[in-house]
Amino acid sequence: MPELKVTADHLKRDAYLYVRQSTLRQVAEHGESTQRQYALRERAIVAGWPIERIHVIDRDLGKSGSSSTARDGFQQLVSEVALGKAGIVMGLEVSRLARNSADWHRLIELCALTATLILDEDGIYDPAGFNDRLLLGLKGTMSEAELHILKARMRGGQLNKARRGELEMGPPVGLVYRTDGTIGLDPDAQVQSAIRLVFEMFERTGSAVQTVRFFREQGLQFPRRLRTGANKGDLLWAPPQHSRILQVLHNPRYAGAFVYGRTRTRHRPDGGVSVVKVARVDWQFVMPGMHLGYIDWERFEANQRRLADNAGAFGGERLSGPAREGPALLQGRVLCGLCGERMGVRYSREHSSTVPIYVCQESAVRRAGKICQTVPGKIVDAAVAALMIEMMTPMTLAVSLEVQRELEMRAHETDTARRQHVERLRYDAELARRRYMKVDPDNRLVADSLEAEWNDKLRRHAEAAKDYERRSKQQAATLSAAARQRILGLAEQLPQIWNDARVDFRERKRIVRLLLDDVTLIKAQNITAHVRLSGGATRTLKLERPLPIAQLRKFKPELVATVDRLLDQHCDREIADILNRDGWRTWEGKPFSLKKVAFIRGAYKLASRYDRLRRRGMLTTHEVATRFGIAKTTVYEWGRQGLIRKCYADSLNRGLWQIASETTILKGRGGRRSSPPQATPITAQPPE
Known part of the structure; x- marks a missing residue:
């Protein structure tokens, strides 16, 4: 037993x-x-x-x-x-x-x-x-x-059941199960507007970060449905986070598809469970078109490609990345014509401005080799920008009208979302009021709590309504008649707008990405740029390589000849003024100064104005005094009387005098002469 x-x-x-x-x-x-x-x-x-x-x-x-x-x-x-x-x-x-x-x-x-x-x-x-x-x-x-x-x-x-697409899984916010077991859109209009706005803004900006920034700047909120707890099933509204927007963009349920096998659970040694995301190629069942969605499957696929391009991974997964703040117009779109790899961007300072340089360093990074080539971006970007303007000019009117419609549509969407938020808060306040009115007034423990809740709901509704009125006025000012007229003026002002310094670099890059796929660069005697446009068409640009800095700093021969000619009649300061008046500029684009003219004289060994006048027989003050046997003060007195003419004076007070005739001087002195005149040649140059 x-x-x-x-x-x-x-x-x-x-x-x-x-x-x-x-x-x-x-x-x-x-x-x-x-x-x-x-x-x-x-x-x-x-x-x-x-x-x-x-x-x-x-x-x-x-x-x-x-x-x-x-x-x-x-x-x-x-x-x-x-x-x-x-x-x-x-x-x-x-x-x-x-x-x-x-x-x-x-x-x-x-x-x-x-x-x-x-x-x-x-x-x-x-x-x-x-x-x-x-x-x-x-x-x-x-x-x-x-x-x-x-x-x-x-x-x-x-x-x-998953093989037939009938397995019930918790749908994301914005989708609900109907009584017949099928999935449909959430009947809450505000929830639908918020979900649609996410996809619309990502379509316009091409960046999840910019989508989140738009929600934040406009004061819009995004819903989240509680999955557990006492309030399971309730909606919570809060400003969206970047991870939340990425979840929405990556979720195929919003495209009307049934997908099974996106994640796998693993048991950890400590008894917990970890959820691991599965690569898309390993999803077990993917069935597009199983129910109504916010976007179609083609748009979902395009969003995934764009998100993959924006990924921060290094290697083949990274293509172009999102448009950044740097001035490199072709960021992420440049291919090396020597090895076929994607070229990166470096920046350098030139004339107090930032200029891009496209560098192919795949061999140096991956195989410890050498850099294939470096191409100056300022040359390529300017040529591609001119090509873009040339291509866009016939369609600028249509683009202008589309921009106007885009602004109006965006204003309507944000206004609808804010109005729905105000309406929801009004309903919450009314519901709190009804709860308070139904309670026994003598039950102060409950009545006080419900009254405080009612006051809180009223305060939130008043703040939301005030914010709605303020933002509505701002949007009305943005879409005024004057603003519409400025938008329509894009058709004639496109080149000026493109080159305007106030236009953000990211906006130019987004326009370029819409019109071309990539640019292949080859640097030889000249720079060759093979531009592949969206749709498959190609253009080839032949560009001159920029001159070395030594040649850029070298003065042009015609400028040197002009300075040499002007030195016969003018001093350095006067020559600088004449050059600036005639439109001459230094290699840096700056006006000429006295020091610049003096530098040209020294660099090219040009005789100065003083030396040229000396060779023409002009006398110094000491030489005039010695020749006529007078004091230097008398020389200056003759100059004031007009007997002799001072034709040159420098910063050291060195003067050169022009003597027209000794007879004139003797007459001015009453025929007296102190000493015999020296055999100093008198210039026959007429007074200047």
Whole structure:
């Protein structure tokens, strides 16, 4: 008899009854199984244990037996056995104690070491005995196999329904199950508007970050439906996060498709569960057109390609990336004509401005090789921009009208979303008012709480209404008649607008990306740019390579000749003024100054104005005084009297005098002469 295995040593210790049901639904609906487990106490009483020493552990009701990590009751049972407090462990069957062979054999090992018996519905077993231990091991293996069989059956039925597209899965916000079991759009108009606005803004901006920024700038909110908790199913509205917008854009359910196998669950060693995203090529079932969606499948595919282009990964997954703030017009669209790899962008400073340089460094980065080529972006960007303007000129009127329609549509969408938000808050305030009016006024504990809730709802509604009025006025000013007229003026002002410094670089890049796919660059004697337009057409541009900086800084021969000619009649300062007046500029585009003219004289060894006048016979003040035997002050006095003419004076007060005739000087002095005149040649140059 099995009872013969119970000894006095076993009876000195306590009896433990372990009760478990796999799910809470089984606890609620399968009461008979629970009663059978509690009835095992009678078996312990019959075996000799008093009722007060029979402990029931039922803390694991509603928990699966596949693992012991989350089962506090099972952990308590194992601890009592390990401490030698248990004389017998009871369970209706092995599957109640454990569905995992590792947990089951660990319990058997502990029972064998502490001489603890195990009781189930079939009898009492001594784990220290070989036959009983073998039988218990077989029962544990069968229990684990039974669990796998049950899971396989459930999994097979699940896959069969998924294969037909009939498996019910929680739809994302904006989609709901109807009474007939099909999926449709959420009847809440505000929810629909928010979802549609996400796809519309991503279509316009091409960036999830810009979509989030638009919602933030416009003060718009995005819904989220609670999946768990006491308020399960309720909608919460909050400003959207970048991750939330990405979830919406990546979810194929919004395109009306049934998809199964996007994620997989893995059990961690600590007992938790991690969710792993599966690559799109490994999705098990993809069935487009199964229900109504917010976008079609073609648009979903285009969105995925654009998101892949915007990805920050390095390598083949990254194509062009989103349009950035830098001035490189062809960012992400340039291919190397030598190796075929995509070229990157570097920036340098030139004339106090940032200029791009396209660099092919794939070989240097991946194979420790050399850089293929570097191409100056300022040359290529200007040529491609001119090509874009040439292509867009015939369609500028249509583009202008489309821009106007786009602004009006965007204003209508944002106005609708804000108006719906105000309407929802008004309804919440009205609902709070009705709740407050229905409460007994004497029940102040409830009335005060409902009154505070009503006041809070009224405050939120008033703030939303005020914000709606303010933003509506701003939009009305944006779409005024004057604004429409400016938009229509794009047809004639496109080149000026394109080159306007106030136009953001990202806007130019987006226009370029709409019109061309890529540009292949080859730098040889000249720069060759093969432009591949959207649709397959190609254009080839031949561009001159920029001159080296040494040649750029070199003054033009005609400028040097002009300075040489002007030195005969003018000083350095006067020459600088004449050059600036005639439109001459330095290689940096700056006007000429006295120092620049002096630099040209020194660099090209041109004689100065002073030296030229000396060669023409002009006399210094000292030479005039010596020739006529007078003091220097007398020379200056003659200059003031007009007897001689000062034709040159520099910053050092060095003057050159022109003497027209000695007779004139003698007449001015009354025919007196102090000393014989020296044989200094007198220039016949007429006065300047």
